[in-house]
Amino acid sequence: MRIKIFIFFLPLILSSCMSKMHFLSSIQCDFPLHSPYPGGVLNIPINNNNIKKESPLITGNLKFTKCRSSNKYTKIIIPIPLDFKGKKISAKQEEAFLFNEYLTEKFYRESRITISDENLVNPGDDFIPRIKEEYQLSLKAKQIYTPKRLNAWEMNIPVVGQISSEFGVRRFINDQPKNRHSGIDIYAKEGTVITAPLAGEAIIASNFFYKGNAIYINHGAGLVSSYSHLSEINIAKGDLVEQGDVIGFVGQTGRVTGPHLHWEVYLMGISINPEVFLSKPL
Ligand SMILES: [Zn+2]
Incomplete structure (x- = not known):
């Protein structure tokens, strides 16, 4: 064998x-x-x-x-x-x-939101080491390349809900310019099931300062996806998941203004609009 x-x-x-x-x-x-x-x-x-x-x-x-x-x-x-x-x-x-x-022109809108908890917008010095460590962890996770033959890389939407923020939005929090929105936000009630859009291996399943309860899945061949702000994680690091398996539940952990799933897809470490992988358009 x-x-x-x-x-x-x-x-x-x-x-x-x-x-x-x-x-x-x-x-x-x-x-x-x-x-x-x-x-x-x-x-x-x-x-x-x-x-x-x-x-x-x-x-x-x-x-x-x-x-x-x-x-x-x-x-x-x-x-x-x-x-x-x-x-x-x-x-x-x-x-x-x-x-x-x-290349074609693509319009990305602006979004301005207010977050009242100042610690989440400008975290105090106590949180900086944790944030730096988590940044490195997520950087490493999204750049993973495992030479796996993919039979398909066509994804299903991980949550049934409403798109509350699209990919690429130029964001301002309390009028401060922040990073562009590198994923899609899907609004759904707290506790709504989140399913794996494609088979893969869970490489992170833990709590982050900004992302809250978060999962990273390595699908192989340079394709990785992540899921943030979960109320609960249903899998553990190292678990293999099939397309459609329940991996967690929608929540509002980390830096959020309400319950939603923040979903990111990376190819060769680059954040990509998840829509281009979807079998059915949004
Ligand atoms: Zn988001």
């Missing part, structure tokens, strides 16, 4: 060592949806005849992965950071361009 597994992964390991490229083979390469804007993902089919296996793919400073969609095509998948400033993304091998993709 062990030999079988090794042979199964061998081409993957070799290709990633030789070319420093992550090669993802999948029967389902239609997700993430092609969404050429900051916070979205490029998903571009390239004829296999045009890709030189030995030569590294050059995408500027952007990370990428690949998905073999058929014998004829490979899809190049590039997560685009929300703060990406360029108008165009190119991929080339040696001097040959594989593609030039022009």
Whole structure:
């Protein structure tokens, strides 16, 4: 069995060592949806005849992965950071361009909220070490890359509820500019079940200062998701979950103004609009 597994992964390991490229083979390469804007993902089919296996793919400073969609095509998948400033993304091998993709404009609205507990907006010095430690933990979690063959990366919505804040919103808390909203907020009553949108392994299941009770799931192949402000966590670190398993319940722990799920999806460590992974549009 062990030999079988090794042979199964061998081409993957070799290709990633030789070319420093992550090669993802999948029967389902239609997700993430092609969404050429900051916070979205490029998903571009390239004829296999045009890709030189030995030569590294050059995408500027952007990370990428690949998905073999058929014998004829490979899809190049590039997560685009929300703060990406360029108008165009190119991929080339040696001097040959594989593609030039022009980005579309995406409107992200502003949101201004007031939080009365000053400790949550500007935490006192006592909380700083804890916050720093949790920041490092979550940074490490979202950057995990495990070379796993995904059969699909099409997600279901984790909670039935109302979208109360979209991805990418420019936020101000008590008039102070804060980080852009790097996930989707889904409003639902406290105690509403949260299900895993896709199979994976729980890599964090604990309490955070800002996120409250939080879960991180590693789906493999550079795809990770997180769930914050839960009233209760239903799984433990190391648990394997299937799509649809109950992982926790909606709550209002951490920095919140009411019960909701804050849901984030990361590809190669980059926060991406979770909508581009959804099987049904919101
Ligand atoms: Zn949120």
